[in-house]
Amino acid sequence: MENDKSLLKVEDLKTYFYSKEGTVKAVDGVNFSINRGETLGIAGESGCGKSVTAQSILRLTPKNGRIENGRILLRTDEKTVDLVSLKASGDEIRKIRGKKISIIFQEPMTSFSMVHTIGSQIIEVIRLHQGCTRKEARDRTLELLNMVGLSAEQAIDAYPFSLSGGMRQRAMIAMSLSCMPSLLIADEPTTAVDVTIQAQVLKLLRRIQKEKQMALIMITHDLAVLSELCDKVMIMYLGKDVEHAPTKELFSNPKHPYTKGLLNSVPKLHQGPRQKIEAIKGTVPSPYALPTGCSFHPRCPDFIPGLCDKEIPKLFDVDENHKVSCFLYQ
Numbered sequence: 001m002e003n004d005k006s007l008l009k010v011e012d013l014k015t016y017f018y019s020k021e022g023t024v025k026a027v028d029g030v031n032f033s034i035n036r037g038e039t040l041g042i043a044g045e046s047g048c049g050k051s052v053t054a055q056s057i058l059r060l061t062p063k064n065g066r067i068e069n070g071r072i073l074l075r076t077d078e079k080t081v082d083l084v085s086l087k088a089s090g091d092e093i094r095k096i097r098g099k100k101i102s103i104i105f106q107e108p109m110t111s112f113s114m115v116h117t118i119g120s121q122i123i124e125v126i127r128l129h130q131g132c133t134r135k136e137a138r139d140r141t142l143e144l145l146n147m148v149g150l151s152a153e154q155a156i157d158a159y160p161f162s163l164s165g166g167m168r169q170r171a172m173i174a175m176s177l178s179c180m181p182s183l184l185i186a187d188e189p190t191t192a193v194d195v196t197i198q199a200q201v202l203k204l205l206r207r208i209q210k211e212k213q214m215a216l217i218m219i220t221h222d223l224a225v226l227s228e229l230c231d232k233v234m235i236m237y238l239g240k241d242v243e244h245a246p247t248k249e250l251f252s253n254p255k256h257p258y259t260k261g262l263l264n265s266v267p268k269l270h271q272g273p274r275q276k277i278e279a280i281k282g283t284v285p286s287p288y289a290l291p292t293g294c295s296f297h298p299r300c301p302d303f304i305p306g307l308c309d310k311e312i313p314k315l316f317d318v319d320e321n322h323k324v325s326c327f328l329y330q
């Protein structure tokens, strides 16, 4: 891997789903890397492959899906492992899940079992990975629940359904941090909670990340979250990474017409209530009937006939850390 700090490197990842209706190329050649302590934001419209990218890293793709190509290199203290080469339900990936890489899902109800207390579930994760005594695991759980701002003595014996959405989300974060992973993936962690809680959860994530030098992949629709939280951003469209840039650069100097469209579809505070919001025209096409060439071309204001509808652009360098897959920058 490139440098001492590099933690995860994803190369030409392809994850496809198979069904009677056909093949969905949910992730179709995605590339990115992340250093220790760094935050990468992943954004793009619904159905662009953000969650499937996350599932692929953890090897949690649903049964009808398969990683068809690529490498996911994870650097641990001892060595570099290609997660794609591991058996999806084998011991090796199981040891990595939760311990080295952990995930927070959009809806914490799906991650907690309803029939066990929050405490017993976190304690079990800690014991599984760290082989400590029950007492030690319980103390650690109390510490974690405190850290995420819950009253630990109460939360530890509570059942998931008895907590409010915001509290459940905090408990979920506590569980995902229980083994202090080197990488946390947050897949839309705040869509199920209201705005005030959202701000608190983000603040919490940022604090913990700084304290623990944990790398974070933040999947979000929310551009404000990207700009506040992330060092760099990857924009996805229909399974492909279409633009990569440091966050500031992406917001001040977006290159891909799709990125420009995404940024323009958000109202700007300083322009007041009467501004015209230019959403991207059309909708994301069906994954079963992808356009030829660049899959964004039917919606693109800068479409070059004869080129964009014929060939697939590769990632071109516009600057040292700024890459874009668009023929305008060839």
Ligand SMILES: Nc1ncnc2c1ncn2[C@@H]1O[C@H](COP(=O)(O)OP(=O)(O)OP(=O)(O)O)[C@@H](O)[C@H]1O
Pocket: 017, 018, 019, 024, 025, 026, 044, 045, 046, 047, 048, 049, 050, 051, 052, 053, 062, 064, 065, 287
């Ligand atoms: N189990 C599955 N079987 C078939 N297709 C699937 C499956 N899971 C996801 N897909 C498809 O893969 C594509 C990518 O889905 P994904 O969930 O990664 O999108 P996303 O970017 O996370 O969207 P959202 O912002 O709505 O969460 C979509 O076309 C989706 O329908």
Ligand SMILES: [Mg+2]
Pocket: 050, 051, 052, 187
């Ligand atoms: Mg998703």
